Amino acid sequence: MARLLRRHWESDLDSGLSRRDRSGCDYDAYLPDPLVGREFRLDAGTAADVADAEVAISRLGREATALRGSEVLARILLRAESVGSSRIEGLEVGGRRLLRAEAARELGEKATDVTAAEVLGNIDAMAGVSELVGVGQPITVASLLEVHRRLLAGSRLADYGGTIRTVQNWIGGSGYNPCSAVFVPPPPEVVPELLADLCAFCDDDGLPAVVQAAVAHAQFETIHPFIDGNGRTGRALIHMVLRRRGLAVDVFPPVSLILATWSRQYLAALSATHYVGSAASEDARVATDAWIALFAAACGRACADAADFERRMAVLQAGWFQRVGPVRAGSALDRLLRVLPAAPVLTVRSAAALSGRSVQAANEAVGRLVEADVLRQVTVGRRNRAFEAADAIEAFTLLERRLASPDGNTLVSPPTRRVPRQP
Structure with missing residues (x-):
């Protein structure tokens, strides 16, 4: 049977606090x-x-x-x-x-x-x-x-x-x-x-x-x-x-x-x-x-909301493939395009790990994606080079904003908590 347990709190705090914060009291702890x-x-x-x-x-x-x-x-x-x-x-x-x-x-x-x-x-x-x-x-x-x-x-x-x-x-x-x-x-x-x-x-x-x-x-x-x-x-x-x-x-x-x-x-x-x-x-x-x-x-x-996001990301990913042009199946470029929605900010090293290909192959793939305007170079940390897929980050931002709307539509019910601005 759930009940309240009456306990006593005795403060051992020094002066410098308000009387309220230094006081002792009886309180009830809940036992479920x-x-x-x-x-x-x-x-x-x-x-x-x-x-x-x-x-x-x-x-x-x-x-x-x-x-x-x-x-x-x-x-x-x-x-x-x-x-x-x-x-x-x-x-x-x-x-x-x-x-x-x-x-x-x-x-x-x-x-x-x-x-x-x-x-x-x-x-x-x-x-x-x-x-x-x-x-x-x-x-x-x-x-x-x-x-x-x-x-x-x-x-x-x-x-x-x-x-x-x-x-x-x-x-x-x-x-x-x-x-x-x-x-x-x-x-x-x-x-x-x-x-x-x-x-x-x-x-x-x-x-x-x-x-x-x-x-x-x-x-x-x-x-x-x-x-x-x-x-x-x-x-x-x-x-x-x-x-x-x-x-x-x-x-x-x-x-x-x-x-x-x-x-x-x-x-x-x-x-x-x-x-x-x-x-x-x-x-x-x-x-x-x-x-x-x-x-x-x-x-x-x-x-x-997650299912809607998946559909949006599939459309976005298809657009990337069209923008890049012919892509050999199983290549570093192919693999990177498929994992990019999950890693919209990456380095050449992380691109190699995500694609399962060499650093050299990953570097060439990243270069192709930059040329196709799928990725853009940014700086992370002090002076490290990284690359981000702005389209994917914007899609994630839209998901975040939608999830923050009580009704799932920011046009009719604004977010109830702090979220990124509309892309």
């Missing part, structure tokens, strides 16, 4: 119900929404086959999802800035753009989902810790990566005590047990995959097991569940970009799941049902 063995009953409408979401995710995977052969769509959507996940937590960085920082990193330069470096860490962590959990494989506490470690690697909080908190944390209010907090997660001593229950729940196939992903995400955010990076890790867990269930194996729909757009509804729906009392109560059931319905809608919307 375990998930294993819990019954979930959905309204007919929510059940239909879940079914539609699963069909949309499955269709996206099937229809992306042509592009996924070179991992184009999978990689660009992974970048979109990772950026969106970071934006929910306040890490904002534009696509071109992020891509140039990524190119500089590939050249071995020390990161000077701290925000971009943290978002790149988020992308690395999301990419690690595919390595840590395969179809039918268990989701473990260790795999969650590894995702979190990768998330914080290279950031100012890297020392805390992959470590379960041993102190009380809280959300909102003062940064010095939980006295005025909006929400206080479970006490640290119960976190390991709750995480073990969460992972056991994730390994049960009794619920639809979208329902399981929604419930797992909500429970993870409630537990808040880390000092920082809980939101991003919790959203990576969504993809771990969908991949384990075989629903989103290679193509990750950018759900976090929709949740970022619907941030007010997202946070309100999560908060409503913090019921007190029995999981079988009507209040608990209604709150859980509403959260699952919102999550299913976000999945469906993400898939629709």
